[in-house]
Amino acid sequence: MKRYETLASTMADEIRSGHVPVGSRLPSLRQIMAQHGVSQSTVFRAYYLLEEWGLIRARERSGYYVAPGASVPVPLSARPASVAESAKVDISELVFSVLEAAKQPGIVPLGSAFPAPQLFPLPRLAKSLAHATRLINPWNTVVDLPPGNEQLRRQISLRYMAMGIPQPIEGIVITSGALEALNLCLMAVTRPGDVVAVESPGFYAALQAIERLDLRAVEIPVDPASGLDLAALEEALKTHPVRACWFMTNFQNPTGATLSPAKKQALVELLGQHDVPLIEDDVYGELHFQPDYPLPALAFDTRGLVMHCSSFSKTLAPGYRIGWVSAGRFTDRIQRLKLMTTLSASIPAQAGIADYLQHGGYDKHLRKVRSALRAQLHAMDAALARWLPPDVRWSRPEGGYFVWLELPEAIDAMDLHRLAIARGISLAPGPIFSARHAYRHCVRLNFGHPWAPPIENAIRTLGELLSELSARRA
Structure with missing residues (x-):
């Protein structure tokens, strides 16, 4: 990220948080230059970017001022603290139909589950892969069977230590991506017919795994601002045999x-x-916008009940399919299940990522990714405010790359999805995130791609489609 973009993102955080009130005059060019040690050109470009995001306005011969509405967060409605009956899951056909539609050539990927490939250091990673592959001993095909490449597990263990939650290398099992880790955890602690508590709205792959394993789901409401409803979870634990x-x-x-x-x-x-185990899906934790990694639930576990799953797919190497689980008391069971199902994650990929973690500057890369995603969130936030109807509300996360939109209740997200696909835009409609196909007036958008005119135009088109759908129902 360029210097002016970093400066603009920092100032945007202050404005959006309300620390700089609406109508306030921003510091002069000289003040910013002195405070941040940057050139006049850098400050000008940062101010132009803030203006483009709709956060500030210029007044002739007076300077720049915080624009009306810039520091007012767009609230999302709270989720009801109620728990539905456990139910069999039938979600895959709906998910597959939505994902298939998003594969069309030239589509604007607002519905994608992945960040842009250009965010990843693929050439440098390829060097690590080539170097590590040359050094692989044929005996590694046996040695690196589960729990996996020792050097990679050691590097992962060191990262846990840096977070202040040391995890023994013996408890880390390497998998083919986080999704396999999550599925293995689920297989380790359930049998067909068992009840699993999931988030609502929640990750559709969790629902698909429950469907495939012939389990039942009980949905626990998630508030977009405060997260999982613990009171509803407590009720579910008392009224359902949650495994x-x-x-x-x-x-x-x-x-x-x-x-x-x-x-x-x-x-x-x-x-x-x-005594209910937690399968903790933490694939986005490294993509935080605040200074520190937000500690996972694993940090508070003293009984070995938390199975902490993550991967490098969202932060470093999406195509390498390397994930892991720090499995606590369930390590042996998960290791055996890995051997019984897919035997081993890619041995060259494990070695390549281990080499990169040791020599490639992973933390420097992560800082760049976080900075880019934060700037893209600001751009998305400004575009949504600029183009969508005023009765649409959305979240403003502090990490990751998804925004959750709540549309007027009369709008059907599946209708919007079909109209958007016809206009070359993908989005993720709310029903794919619920075992009950709920959230029909919600959609998820991806801001993980560098901001460009096609994305800005896509947001404007979504605004037009929403107005069109509202007019039909008027």
Whole structure:
């Protein structure tokens, strides 16, 4: 990210948080130059970008001022604290139909589940892969069977240590992406017919895994601002034979919500009282916009009940399909299931990522990715405010790359999805995030791609389609 973009993102955070009130005059060019040690050109370009995002306005011969509405967050409605009956899941056909439509050539990928490939250091990663592959001993085909490449597990263990939650290398199992880790965890603690607590709205792949394993789901409401409803979870634990929970505690997909440290601790304590394991999906934790990684629920676990799953697919190497689980008391069971299903994750890919983590500057790369995503969020936020009807509300996450939109209740997200696809725009409609096909007036948008005119135009088109659908129902 360029210097002026970093400066603009920093100032945008202050404006959006309300620390700089609407109507306030921004500091002079000289003040900004002195405070940040940048050139006049850098400040000008940062101010132009803030103006483009709709956060500030220029007044002739007077300077720049915070624009009306810039610091007013767009609220989302709270979720009702109620729990539905557990039910069999039938979601895959709907998910597949939505994902298939999004594969059309030239589509604007607002419905994508992945960030842009250009955010990743693929050439440098390829060097690590080539170097590590040359050094692979044929014996590694046996040695690197589950739990996986020792050097990679050691590097992952060091990252846990840096977070202040040391995890023994013996408890880390390498998998073919986080999704396999999550599925193996689910298989390790359930049998067909068991009840699993999932988020609502929640990750559709969790629902598909429950469907495939012939399990039943009980949906726990998620508030886009505060995250999982612990009161509703407690009710579910008392009224249903819940055998496991599958939750995202950081930058939840699709809402972007993150549980506070206090709620994470309360979650772990509540599950401990009922001896219910937690499958923690933490694939977006490294994509935080605040200075520090938000600690996962694993940090509060003292009983080995939390299986912490993550991967490098969202942060470094999407095509390498390398993930892991720090599995606690379930390590042996998961390791055996890995051997019984897919045997091993790619041995060259494991070695290549281990080499990159040791020599490639992973943390420097992550800082660049976070900065880029934060700037893209600002651009998305400004475009939504500029082009969508005033009765649309959306989340503003502090990490990840998803925004959750609530449309007027009369608008059907599936209708919007079909109209958008016809105009070359993908989005993720709310019903794919619920076992009950709920959230028919919600959609998820991806801001993980560099901002460009096609994305801006796509947001404007969505605004036009929403107006068209509202007019039909008037």
